[in-house]
Every structure is written in structure tokens, then in C-alpha cells.
Amino acid sequence: MNELMATLEQNGSLVIYLLIDMAVAILLLGGIRYTMGFIGNINTKNELAINDNFAYGISLAGSVAAMGIALSGAITGELAGSYSVELIGMLTYGLIGLLLIKAGRYIHDKFALPDFDKQEQILQRNIPVGLVDAASVIATAIVVRAALLWAEGLGIKTFVAIFCAWIISQIMLVMITRIFEWRFSQNNAISFQTTLEKGHMALAIRYSGYLISTAMSVTAASYFVVYDAQSVWAGITQWTIMSVILMLALTLLTTVAKFIVLWGINRREEVEDQDNIGIATVELTTSFAIALLLMALMA
Numbered sequence: 001m002n003e004l005m006a007t008l009e010q011n012g013s014l015v016i017y018l019l020i021d022m023a024v025a026i027l028l029l030g031g032i033r034y035t036m037g038f039i040g041n042i043n044t045k046n047e048l049a050i051n052d053n054f055a056y057g058i059s060l061a062g063s064v065a066a067m068g069i070a071l072s073g074a075i076t077g078e079l080a081g082s083y084s085v086e087l088i089g090m091l092t093y094g095l096i097g098l099l100l101i102k103a104g105r106y107i108h109d110k111f112a113l114p115d116f117d118k119q120e121q122i123l124q125r126n127i128p129v130g131l132v133d134a135a136s137v138i139a140t141a142i143v144v145r146a147a148l149l150w151a152e153g154l155g156i157k158t159f160v161a162i163f164c165a166w167i168i169s170q171i172m173l174v175m176i177t178r179i180f181e182w183r184f185s186q187n188n189a190i191s192f193q194t195t196l197e198k199g200h201m202a203l204a205i206r207y208s209g210y211l212i213s214t215a216m217s218v219t220a221a222s223y224f225v226v227y228d229a230q231s232v233w234a235g236i237t238q239w240t241i242m243s244v245i246l247m248l249a250l251t252l253l254t255t256v257a258k259f260i261v262l263w264g265i266n267r268r269e270e271v272e273d274q275d276n277i278g279i280a281t282v283e284l285t286t287s288f289a290i291a292l293l294l295m296a297l298m299a
Helices: 002-010 012-040 044-050 054-072 083-112 118-123 127-150 156-187 192-197 201-222 229-261 267-273 277-298
Strands: none
Touching (some): 012 044, 012 054, 012 083, 044 054, 054 127, 083 156, 118 127, 127 201, 156 192, 156 229, 156 267, 192 201, 201 229, 201 267, 267 277
């Protein structure tokens, strides 16, 4: 205890930076619920505590987690140089992260899953759709965090770099959705989105794994590119190319890993026909594990 107190006394400024960061983070995390309610014209208290809408709770939980992930990329601590710079940086990047996460949800609704009204399905207690919604915002936040860590400063070029990285992530998430849909349609007489709308939990879990692992591969791609404010477009181009390469590598590696981990099990039949949540969860964690290993290797 004495050693802890001595450390805090020697690093008093670090404690103040910590208080600033945590105050901003808690403020923004608390604002997520009310922002969702305001944008969707929803009484969040009714949905969460009176109607006991689990799907809405899962969707909100995803947004809270996403905000925390994005904010973790904005913290600089003593590197900021002053308390005011850290406060401005946290607020600015936090609000940017919030806007990009909300915009990412809109893109996912309109371009990745346009065949049904996701918010309406969530209000109708469709838990699989709520899970997919949570996964989509978490995936967006993972890339936003990577962009915040990659870019430096508070200039226009920094914001351009962050926005471009966000665009890359949205394109990749829509691409992986189209690939997922195509593969599903090869084996089934019903579309992926219709199946999801009908409340297919195992399929939602599998798809969520694809979304999050794809975002992690885009993050891994950022490790190859050194941020240079004088050549932002060159860096973004390199990031895009590496993202495609790593997404393909991720797809190949996860296919092999799932085949080995679930040897002797007909994954298509178990997940798509029997709604086997256990098998789908193993697939999700396998995708996550391979993506995590790719990130560690690239770093």
C-alpha cells in the first residue's frame, strides 16, 4: 500500500490525466443510451426495464462496448502535453467515434442488411437481429480505434485519415456480408436475411464472428502502414490493399481452422438447418482466435 501511495505521489499528473479520461469516457458512455433513444424516438427505460426487451438490451450493450473500444484509442495520457489538450482530444475523438459508430450502423442497415428494418425487428424482440446489430457497431468501433491510434494530432488531415479508415471498414463489412449471403444461398432455398429476420440465432452468432474478425483483420492491416500527414492518401491506399489481402488470408485460415476444430461435424447442417448455437459459438470464437493471432503477428 505504501509503495502504491509513493507511486501516486511521484506521478500526480498521471492521476489527473486518468481522472480527465475517465470523466469524459463515463460521460460519453452514459450518453449512448439517450442518444439511441433520441435518434430512434424510443423510450429506452420502457424497452429495457418495463418491456424487458432483451434484443434492445443487447443492441444497447453493443453500442456501449463500441464506445468504450473507440475511446480507448483516443487516450494519450501524459503524451498530450497538457490537461487541456487531453480533455479536448478525448472529447473531440469521443464525439467523432460516436458519430462514426452511428453512421456505421446506418450503413450496415441500408447496404449490408437492407431487406428488413433492423430497428423494427429489435423492437419486436428479435434477439438474433439485436446480436447482429451489436456485432456490427463493435466491428466499426474496432476499426475506429485502430484509426485513432494510427493517425496523430488534431488537424484536418488526421480527421481525413480517420474518416477514410472508417470508409474502408464499411466497404469490407458490406463485402463480407455479400460473401456470407452468397455462400448461404448456395446451400439453402431461403435467403440469409430472411432467415435472420425469422430469428435464426446460430446464424446470427456465426455472422457476428465474421463481422468482428473482419474488423480485426482491417486493424491488423494498419500495422503495415506508418502514418505520415504529408502522404495521407498513400497511407490509406496501402491500408486498403493490405486489408483486402488480410481479409482473404483470414477467410482461408478460419476455414481451415474450423475444419480441424470441428472435425467430423457437418457445420452447415448443424448451424443452418438445426440452429445449433453451440457449434455456431465455436465458429465465432475460432474466427476471433485466428483474427487475434493475425493482429499479434502483424504487430
